[in-house]
Amino acid sequence: MDGGWEMSGSATPMGLSPKRKRMMDMILALGGMKEEQAIPLNKVTEAIDDLKKELSPLVDDIVAFPDSYFTKFLSTAQKAEIISEIKNNAVLKNAITNLQKTIEVSATDTVQDFLKSLTDAVEASESAGKEKDVFTEKLQEVTSKIDTDPETALYLLQQNLGITTRYGQPPCHVECPAGVRTQRFVNLTRDRRFDEALKLMRDTYPFPGTLGRVCNAPCESRCQRGLIDQPVSIRNLHRFLADNERASGKIDKPTPSIDKEEKVAIIGAGPAGIGCAYDLARLGYPVTIFESKPKNGGLLRYGIPSYRLPRDILDEEIAYVQHLGVEILNNQRITKPSDLLTKGYSAVFVGTGASSSLKLRIEGEDAKGVFHALEFLDDINLGKNVKLGNRVAVIGGGNAAIDSARVSLRSGASEVSIVYRRSKSEMPANEMEIEDAEHEGINLKILSAPVKILETGGKVTGL
Numbered sequence: 001m002d003g004g005w006e007m008s009g010s011a012t013p014m015g016l017s018p019k020r021k022r023m024m025d026m027i028l029a030l031g032g033m034k035e036e037q038a039i040p041l042n043k044v045t046e047a048i049d050d051l052k053k054e055l056s057p058l059v060d061d062i063v064a065f066p067d068s069y070f071t072k073f074l075s076t077a078q079k080a081e082i083i084s085e086i087k088n089n090a091v092l093k094n095a096i097t098n099l100q101k102t103i104e105v106s107a108t109d110t111v112q113d114f115l116k117s118l119t120d121a122v123e124a125s126e127s128a129g130k131e132k133d134v135f136t137e138k139l140q141e142v143t144s145k146i147d148t149d150p151e152t153a154l155y156l157l158q159q160n161l162g163i164t165t166r167y168g169q170p171p172c173h174v175e176c177p178a179g180v181r182t183q184r185f186v187n188l189t190r191d192r193r194f195d196e197a198l199k200l201m202r203d204t205y206p207f208p209g210t211l212g213r214v215c216n217a218p219c220e221s222r223c224q225r226g227l228i229d230q231p232v233s234i235r236n237l238h239r240f241l242a243d244n245e246r247a248s249g250k251i252d253k254p255t256p257s258i259d260k261e262e263k264v265a266i267i268g269a270g271p272a273g274i275g276c277a278y279d280l281a282r283l284g285y286p287v288t289i290f291e292s293k294p295k296n297g298g299l300l301r302y303g304i305p306s307y308r309l310p311r312d313i314l315d316e317e318i319a320y321v322q323h324l325g326v327e328i329l330n331n332q333r334i335t336k337p338s339d340l341l342t343k344g345y346s347a348v349f350v351g352t353g354a355s356s357s358l359k360l361r362i363e364g365e366d367a368k369g370v371f372h373a374l375e376f377l378d379d380i381n382l383g384k385n386v387k388l389g390n391r392v393a394v395i396g397g398g399n400a401a402i403d404s405a406r407v408s409l410r411s412g413a414s415e416v417s418i419v420y421r422r423s424k425s426e427m428p429a430n431e432m433e434i435e436d437a438e439h440e441g442i443n444l445k446i447l448s449a450p451v452k453i454l455e456t457g458g459k460v461t462g463l
Helices: 018-030 041-064 066-079 089-105 109-145 150-161 171-175 182-190 194-202 208-214 234-248 271-282 311-322 337-342 373-381 399-410 431-439
Strands: 263-267 287-290 327-329 345-350 391-395 415-419 443-445 454-456 459-462
Touching (some): 109 150, 171 182, 182 194, 194 234, 208 234, 208 311, 271 287, 311 327, 337 345, 399 431
Parallel strands (some): 263 287, 263 345, 415 443
Antiparallel strands (some): 454 459
């Protein structure tokens, strides 16, 4: 390839400034370019200029039409041709006042209809003005960043105005269920701007250290770097940023900014409930979470073993949300959510999770000694004494199955096997977790689908 590319260590040419390197990485990822399509060093400036040319006319077009664009908000008033003739809301309001006085003396259908037209016209005009101000503010923010930070300008066009360009959305960002701006936080991390990168993640969700350990990382499966060699280890970067903050001893504690009167109740202190509370508290709403169990975290605490997700990490990240003013009440089981609406709450969010395992629906499934994964992990994490035999078979190939197998080994079983109906490559569990399970001595029996659980006297004896 021309331009002196070094493909073994970096996606970008050596000798570029950090800004130019970020810019080029963006173009590579957003454009979905493969190695043979990569931009040579002498074409980087041209590529950046192309992006600016792509954005600038688009913004110029938007700037040209706000006045006509917002006339659609005035449709009611335009039918009476009021706003086009009288462009002063003060005059219209004065007319409304005089008409109201007239109606007090002598009310007719015609005068009342005309009064309604005037009132609708004023309301539409004021509403359009507010909408236009918000639109103009967003547009100005995009315009101010085109020359200095086209990457952010592109993002703002897409997120704030719903406008896309030929560059589209980064595949990693699209694939992330939480909507993390992956590309941006990776670039910040590369530039050693760790605090900014962590703040960017927390703009989306409150669990960087938790997801840095247990997330399935679907973003990595779509990372365009994988077209060259291997994907960026995005999940590990989440963990690094969270652990780096803990190691520094300067853990950020947000300040509450509760300024709304409407209270919101949330049922369930799992990932959904806490995530909802996090967003609402940052919007200024007072939030109370009702949790049926003694501790918080839902499946993060009761469905994932502590060796994968240390409880002090989880506790600290939940405490971060509580610092925003979120109240959590434990051992509170809510059976009728609508009752909360009569107790001072304006809204209720139900985030009770999916804590029940799927059943196999085969003969013998109810025999003594058969455990379902989520209930089994829940009992273990609650500290209950679960009696297992020496030989344990775990049916399934997902993360819950892998966790159950590894926990069984740690709980005293001498032989543990995972039985899965498809091939190893088709197992939905994290690849690293599968490798760790095998390293610990757990057997994989693939392409095997149990059709019956054998039992004697109501107790399981085999498959």
